[in-house]
Amino acid sequence: MTDVVSTDPRTGAAVEAVAPETTTAEVAALCEAALAAAPALEAMGRERRAALLDALADALEARREEVVALADRETALGTTRLNGELTRTTYQLRLFGEVLREGSYLEATIDHAGDTPMGPRPDLRRMLVPLGPVAVFGASNFPLAFSVPGGDTASALAAGCPVLLKAHGSHAATSKLVFEVLAAAAAGFGAPEGTLGIVFGQQAGADLVAHPAVRAVGFTGSVTGGKALLRIIESRPDPVPFFGELSSLNPVVVTPAAAAERGERIGRETVASFTLGAGQFCTKPGLVFVPAGAEGDAVVAAMSEAVSGSPAQVLLNEGIAGSYGRTSAELAQLPGVRTLARGGQPDGEGGFTAVPLLLSADAVDLPAGVTEECFGPVSTVVRYEDEKQLLAALEEVPSSLTATVQRGTGETDLPGTVAQALRPLAGRILFDAYPTGVAVSWAQHHGGPWPSTNSQHTSVGTSAIRRFLRPVTWQGAPAELLPAELTDGFTGIPRRVDGVLHTPGS
Template sequence: MSADVSSIDPRTGEVVEVVAQETASVSEICEAARTAAAPLEALGRETRAALLEALASALEDSRPRIVEVADRETGLGETRLNGELTRTCYQLRLFASVLTDGGYLEAAIDHAGETAMGPRPDLRRMLVPIGPVAVFGASNFPLAFSVPGGDTASAIAAGCPVVLKAHPSHPATSQLCFEVLTEAARKAGAPEGTFGIVYGQRAGADLVAHPAIRAVGFTGSQGGARALLAIIEQRADPIPFFGELSSLNPVVVTPAAAADRAARIGSEFAASFTLGAGQFCTKPGLAFVPSGPDGDALVAAARAAVAEAEPLVMLNEGIAASYARGTAALGKVLETSSAGSGAASAGFRGNPTLLTTTAADLPPEATEECFGPVAVIARYADEADLFAALGKLPNSLTATIQRAPGETDLPAELTRFLRPLTGRIIYDAYPTGVAVSWAQHHGGPWPATNTQHTSVGATAIRRFLRPVTWQNAPSDLLPPELLDDHNSIPRRVDGRFQPQP
């Protein structure tokens, strides 16, 4: 018998409602997605763009109810959740514009003719949908990386049906958003099976193993990723797995920056690593601060900010327990410089914590992600001390350099050193907050992700497309975008780029 899927209020730890039963009909849902794949692609770019616009409008129309349920289920607060829903609607509309632009297809035509290597056949290439995609909802972004979100938006834009694995932290939010999206898709003319949803750990495993699924989008822990990768390796046809996993996101404060604005950096750093109870993949978990009076002032400002903080609501019991274990382990090897005030009340909460050490004595525990409102400050004596410590760090999604106005020499050295270790380098700001745009890259070398692709921004669509070349194809068998007289998208013809007229 299937187990109940319960919705829990993290502020109290109490079960509020039973949302669903763990899914037993995974195969049926996956087959529906397989059936929907060809009709969804056949809608064409313009109709899929209209579909994405309709999905965004439907979410907007349901905003009050969605935010209410998500807040009760995550404790993230209405302000944060309204912003997250706005972001999700924005990226749905961004991908509509990506489809209208058409450049994402990478269309190229090489006409038949003589070359230095001899005769060449007529070759026409573009990207096509990969097929049904499994999307695993994230615990920390119920509206931006879950049922609605970047993976879903980019997959639908690519022409791929989506089967969603609801996260157990917010099943009621997942179900509500699924219902909103499904109804909007139906009204917009999308085929049945464009969206599917499953609940439960076993269902998630069965989803990844099902032969109809052609790619997986995942945001979560390394352990969860390795478990799913093991399933993929056992498939008769292993498929792409796009995982966003763990990240330390180091911050380097130059001596000149500390001299320029020590107190400001200290308070801003504390605000960044405690934002959202530190439950961001981009949370800065380690800051390198120079020794000396300026660095002392920076640390004092960070300590003061943390000392005033109350215990913060965590997303679920497991995350709260893991945070307690992680901070206890760090406290055994580092100095607890400051901790939030007050005792945790009912529900799942974590006390903001700041720890300190020296760059020379940086222990391995301080270079591992601890999910939650905790960070480490490591004091460095000079540049040699700093770069030696940076060489001990794992790869990350981001790296941040705080510099003084006009300072270039040390920031340039740091940029060269950090670039191989990260996917985004931030200057004089903080990594929390990932803008949705064409130029964004949200990814990084393992263990930040296992892919070179971004999961945020317009080029996230590339994950769910594959290239196909038509050789000597008659015109009536070609996609419209590869016909000679098609001129509504950018293309490369006989080696020359032709922008959209």
């Protein structure tokens, strides 16, 4: 039996064997346990599940120092970044507790029996219910917030769905530790056995997706990995929903007014954004449209200086490092692409390192390869002469999680036109900011058209819970057989009754 090994990316050396790869039989047992747990988890109700999420957050917080230290050893992301990520992780667990207590996510709707222009209508009552066990694949680049204790897990548990986790090989030891913390806290709280499970190894992930007990899959990773899981899902007798976050270029447009007003600052801040976390953010700005002329030159000069002063960075694993080396070299050799600046070289041998890279191309003849994602600290400046040339180039850009407009003070005409052109391409449009910050909130959305994601609701923001729910309508049901939230006297959550929205206290 093969062991899953934890590696130190700073040295490239294996550190410890974390766990044996989970066998097909073991995966099946975990799936059956999750299926058995589903009714009891739903029956806990909203208040108890909210308290469970709070308990999980408390348990992670109590082990903060240990979790952060191990995650840093496995990812080289740094303790400052990882402490912030753990804070984000506990916050989103607690936020989904608030979602449960508030209750509007259920979309509770009542139409009483009565006459309509179409004839008599029966009594109809509708709300959302849990799908059942959910498979969640941890992401390489966020060992906490998008991994074992991340947004997929928090939203699925909030929905009332047991979670079966696929540990990511880039941080297998962190995944194991955090899972043990969560599982112990869930058991201590009184959650049903089988509420949480974890598997290790690539084949175990495939077995998980294929198992009939699994009713949905959440995945953050490459397009290639996502398509592989989709093929498994499509071969099932009963295909299930797949919620994938896959690839994103995240274009940034700098208007001439913005370049003239604060070009040097935009240049420095853009480099800080695309090199953050060694360029391993799904929201990394990989394409920056800068106007031609002196004002745009100031932006590019500041970017070049910032990249030249950037040290070599450590990537998460050998595969990412190899892919970055190949892809960034291929980008630099494309016809029409120029190398503007390179960062510092690695010190010594060993480790999964990357040299930051800044490239340039012209909007009038944009090479197709420039519009493909390269995971790591590289970005391409695209120079445009005028609005017509800019808008034509944007038509060649694939869909992304985000799109950004840097505008001059009070400027609205060109930014409005650009934003309108970008809206079909992105799920989040930013103004005068940088896409590598993704707040967790009720209004947040972290998706976009394919290939960025393939779903309307994504892993960030409270609407993430919607992925793991389905609607059920009760027709002519006696009050004794209705969920409490659909009974006539219930006032604890927002509901639409006979077409009128009612909120608690109204």
